[in-house]
Amino acid sequence: MEPSHRNLAHQVVHELGKKIMEGTYKVGDSLPSEADLCTQFNISRTATREAVKMLTAKGLISSRPRQGIKVVDSKYWNLFDVDVLNWILLGKPDLYLLRHFLQLRLAIEPEAASLAAQFAQESDIENIEHALVRMKNATNGQDDTHEADIDFHQSVLCASNNPFFIQLNNFIETALKINIRFTNRLVAVTVEEYQAHVDIFEHIKNKEPQAAFDAALITQKETLAIVNNQIAVLESK
Amino acid sequence: MEPSHRNLAHQVVHELGKKIMEGTYKVGDSLPSEADLCTQFNISRTATREAVKMLTAKGLISSRPRQGIKVVDSKYWNLFDVDVLNWILLGKPDLYLLRHFLQLRLAIEPEAASLAAQFAQESDIENIEHALVRMKNATNGQDDTHEADIDFHQSVLCASNNPFFIQLNNFIETALKINIRFTNRLVAVTVEEYQAHVDIFEHIKNKEPQAAFDAALITQKETLAIVNNQIAVLESK
DNA sequence: CATTTACAATTGTATGACAAATCATAGTAA
DNA sequence: TTACTATGATTTGTCATACAATTGTAAATG
Structure with a gap:
């Protein structure tokens, strides 16, 4: 199997994905801004943004100027995505x-x-x-x-x-x-x-x-x- | 509804996603390298990479150093993703x-x-x-x-x-x-x-x-x- | 022949700068 | 007062450049 942390962006995707699924960030909540995520994970904006884009592609968040990064309604989540399913499993089913x-x-x-x-x-x-x-x-x-x-x-x-x-x-x-x-x-x-x-x-x-x-x-x-x-x-x- | 091409990366995701679904890039094929995609779409590497990451998150491609960007086996595709479904529809069902x-x-x-x-x-x-x-x-x-x-x-x-x-x-x-x-x-x-x-x-x-x-x-x-x-x-x- | 080494190609990461979008506020005119 | 306008601040969007890390290929070496 592929390691799920091939690079920085993937690691951040996993961390944030887990936190969304376990309810640390709830639907409608704002995630930390790009800048804050950079400092929290101690990585560059490049990596941060790529992580955000991946979570966007999986339907978990949306990201807009001035509005920030928000968890979208769960009906948009790609519940059949491998990663999302694993994060669900890591939560408290x-x-x-x-x-x-x-x-x-x-x-x-x-x-x-x-x-x-x-x-x-x-x-x-x-x-x-x-x-x-x-x-x-x-x-x-x-x-x-x-x-x-x-x-x-x-x-x-x-x-x-x-x-x-x-x-x-x-x-x-x-x-x-x-x-x-x-x-x-x-x-x-x-x-x-x-x-x-x-x-x-x-x-x-x-x-x-x-x-x-x-x-x-x-x-x-x-x-x-x-x-x-x-x-x-x-x-x- | 949200326009699906809010930014450059999303546009590229759409173009490449469509091409994969209609068979322009087949399973196992290599997509153009990041550098080539940049010139083809006339955008920066930032935007290109974000698009690649999004398609990766949807399970369509993989991207590795020296190996390039490749279309992965269709059993990994997130067929229940909204975008993927729309690209299927744009193909020749x-x-x-x-x-x-x-x-x-x-x-x-x-x-x-x-x-x-x-x-x-x-x-x-x-x-x-x-x-x-x-x-x-x-x-x-x-x-x-x-x-x-x-x-x-x-x-x-x-x-x-x-x-x-x-x-x-x-x-x-x-x-x-x-x-x-x-x-x-x-x-x-x-x-x-x-x-x-x-x-x-x-x-x-x-x-x-x-x-x-x-x-x-x-x-x-x-x-x-x-x-x-x-x-x-x-x-x- | 096998092994190691060096090289080259491609993606990965970091940084800095500026553009664009958008919300909040203050200011202005009716 | 009320509605509209202008301005500014905040956050993401995009670009350019530089260098690091990974990995396949080929040359050098024993």
């Missing part, structure tokens, strides 16, 4: 955020499985199967549980052969990581989970879109139902 | 791209309708209703057909009260525009289309998630089926 992730996964993953059953190439099938093997090894502790799980979901997405679904790789990865953090699954994958994944794989391999869709849907619905319950309990107090 | 858009809409919109039925606020309902009125007016030629249509779909997305779904506003808007371009719907919305939208609205208003989901699903499936047929015809030749 709550149950509501987890639910938002799960709601979109419920929309995406079954359809992705269906598309995979229709459009997967030989190599795509192999990738999914490889991920399954990793998951099986993970149940024996021979491989990393979480990585294998993420691997499986991503290989299905890629098998859809739809660039938009593939671009959601980062989203799914972050969703899974947050999910892991909440469920505290420090141990191996359960047999039931593994079997559910095998089912999805089989339907994709046999080119049964509807069956693949249904299999993926069940998994997602169960997970979402759990979180919905947790939230209901939380709100009833 | 083909039937396959339209299908990719429709496939994701099929995943997103029914679930969005379901969520809207569960989580919509009073104001959200009003927004959807307002969009419906615009559509009715559009059938009489009293309002812009396409705008009203886009308005409806976006208001449903927003009613989901899920930031990730809301962020897909731009995606849906672009999808609809491409759809319009292909179907050549220069005239008014059909009565059937309008009725379908009314159905979705009613189910959302009555807080019937599953019914809202189904109603939205049917619309999407029909559209996708048409395009799948067109592609099948095309490929059989």
Whole structure:
């Protein structure tokens, strides 16, 4: 992987991005002026401005003469950007955020499985199967549980052969990581989970879109139902 | 709305972004060096570099010493970025791209309708209703057909009260525009289309998630089926 | 032949100066 | 008073120049 701090500007982007996501700078707030950022980070205006431009490109801030640098409304944020997702992860994800992730996964993953059953190439099938093997090894502790799980979901997405679904790789990865953090699954994958994944794989391999869709849907619905319950309990107090 | 070319860097971002999307610079290709871009656009290195950083932030290019500026693999592109979507629209969208858009809409919109039925606020309902009125007016030629249509779909997305779904506003808007371009719907919305939208609205208003989901699903499936047929015809030749 | 060294090309960073935009204020005229 | 105007101050926008850091290529060296 690429180091995310290849240069000064990238480092500043990360620092500021994190601070925006964790709420140090809230929507509508002004960030320090270019001059102040220069002194704070002890860098030149060149680097500072490049950082500001990058955050602008990701939809987090706007920067205008005299008006300064401001955090824009969150509906403009590029929530599917890799960096933004990582900053979200570094923040303090709550149950509501987890639910938002799960709601979109419920929309995406079954359809992705269906598309995979229709459009997967030989190599795509192999990738999914490889991920399954990793998951099986993970149940024996021979491989990393979480990585294998993420691997499986991503290989299905890629098998859809739809660039938009593939671009959601980062989203799914972050969703899974947050999910892991909440469920505290420090141990191996359960047999039931593994079997559910095998089912999805089989339907994709046999080119049964509807069956693949249904299999993926069940998994997602169960997970979402759990979180919905947790939230209901939380709100009833 | 904000002019997208508030300053030099933004203009360059637009020019280069368009060229990447229309294939002038293909994946793996090198863009002109900073120095060359400066002379080509007749601007300073400052502006050039800021533009390069913005495109980097959108995942389109990478820029390294001695290696130059290169278009990175399309799986890293932020396809859900407003600008990127607009550049895609400016390119030459083909039937396959339209299908990719429709496939994701099929995943997103029914679930969005379901969520809207569960989580919509009073104001959200009003927004959807307002969009419906615009559509009715559009059938009489009293309002812009396409705008009203886009308005409806976006208001449903927003009613989901899920930031990730809301962020897909731009995606849906672009999808609809491409759809319009292909179907050549220069005239008014059909009565059937309008009725379908009314159905979705009613189910959302009555807080019937599953019914809202189904109603939205049917619309999407029909559209996708048409395009799948067109592609099948095309490929059989 | 392998290894090291030196060079060249390209981006990375810093600085200083001035331009342009825009908000706030004070001043001016009706 | 009120509305408009002029002015000034603040902040980002742009430019030019210089040098540092990175890295691929080729020459020199053992």
